[in-house]
Amino acid sequence: MDWVALEKKYFMSTVVRAPLTIVKGAGSYVWDEQGRSYLDFVAGWAVNALGHCHPAVVTAVQQQVAELIQTSNHYYTLPQLKLAELLVENSCLDKIFLGNSGAEASEGAVKLARRYGKLHLNGAYEVVTVTGSFHGRTLAMVSASGQQKYQQPYTPLPSGFINVEFNNLEAIKQATTGTVCAVMLEPVQGEGGVNVPSPEYLKGVRRWCDEKGLVLIFDEIQTGIGRTGTLFAYQSYDVEPDIMTLAKGLGGGLPIGAIMAKDKYSVFTAGEHGSTFGGNPVTCAAAYATVKYVIENDISRNALDMGRYLTERLMRLKEKHPNMIAGVRGKGLLIAVQLNGDIAGALAKRCLENGLLVNNVKPDALRLMPALNITQQEIDEAIEKLNTAIVRLGSSDQG
Ligand SMILES: *Cc1c(COP(=O)(O)O)cnc(C)c1O
Secondary structure (H helix, E strand, O other): OOHHHHHHHHOOOOOOOOOOOEEEEEEOEEEEOOOOEEEEOOHHHHOOOOOEOOHHHHHHHHHHHOOOOOOOOOOOOHHHHHHHHHHHHOOOOOEEEEEOOHHHHHHHHHHHHHHHHHHHOOOOOEEEEEEOOOOOOOHHHHHHOEOHHHHHHHOOOOOOEEEEOOOOHHHHHHHOOOOEEEEEEOOOEOOOOOEOOOHHHHHHHHHHHHHHOOEEEEEOOOOOOOOOOOOOHHHHHOOOOOEEEEOHHHHEOEOOEEEEEOHHHOOOOOOOOOOOOOOOHHHHHHHHHHHHHHHHOOHHHHHHHHHHHHHHHHHHHHHHOOOOEEEEEEEOOEEEEEEOOOOHHHHHHHHHHOOEEOEEEEOOEEEEOOOOOOOHHHHHHHHHHHHHHHHHHHHHHOO
8 A cells, every 4th residue: 555645645744754564563662564574763753652562561452442442421430549649649739631543632731820810910911932932733722832943833812922943931921920820831842942041940930920920830741750760750859740741651651641739729610621532531541551551660750761771872873973972961761863964864764764763853853762671682782773874875975
């Protein structure tokens, strides 16, 4: 079958796909139709926390899907209660709302902060966000995300967001007026190119929010569930958010999102927010199995250790190819390789040809976000493939 032609015929063209049809996955590997294997350092965009089709997730889903699939939230169901207890008892937050995706979670978090503003901050409603941030694709989250390329096609944008410079506390202070109710940040920016703020910045923002009574929202959709080396990224910065959103890694591959908040900020009342599919038994069973496995097997620790190892190996690759690699940055297993020039697309293509999946997050940067249970041996294999891809790209450049 000509999948490329079929896709072109039937789909709205919102994505540039790699020339690869994936038919099977197990652990950190996927296979195409011809049975060729690829080492996966994209992991469904940092979603497959335990790799592809982890037995803990597969078993949980198989059992639940045969038992009960959907009821609506008018009734109590057990998987969502178990998941809520697990996440609340292992975080600094007290209450949860379950949805289906990241954008829905961050949008809900903004609604919650606005609700708090209406009730307790004289009707303040504006949310300060930063450049390079990514909070999702709904109209409001496009307005929240500080990236022109996502905003420009849809102007005029919904109001109520102020985008200020990333990693600049003074900019947040200057944007704070009587109509601001919240600051929303990713503890480490993911989609924006893996940008790590200074620890003093996040501490400073926390202090500023306390001083002004603002709500601090951490979008941990990408950083949460072990990705940066602790169960939640806020833990490594020693800064607690008032509201936190989760999604990507939460469901072990299944679509689920969550808003979590401290008691003081859990101000929704019945009917003020909702979701038809949110909290359904199947995705909650998958999320419960994933989070429980991550906690019980200290997978966050593996992300920290393997993140260090991968960074070290990448730094050695940089020494070997200083003309290609300019730097390595990141936290845990959320890592970017900064390249010299706009060669990320070409390099990702060479990696694919070589059996390695990577994400060209920027024209001049690759993002690596493998499964959190990745092994040293798999990292060695990825480095070897990346090295070959770099060499091949270099020689093709020369002629
Ligand atoms: C991916 C992502 C989102 C959006 O999640 P979707 O599930 O694609 O809607 C929001 N915030 C961050 C930090 C993300 O990485």
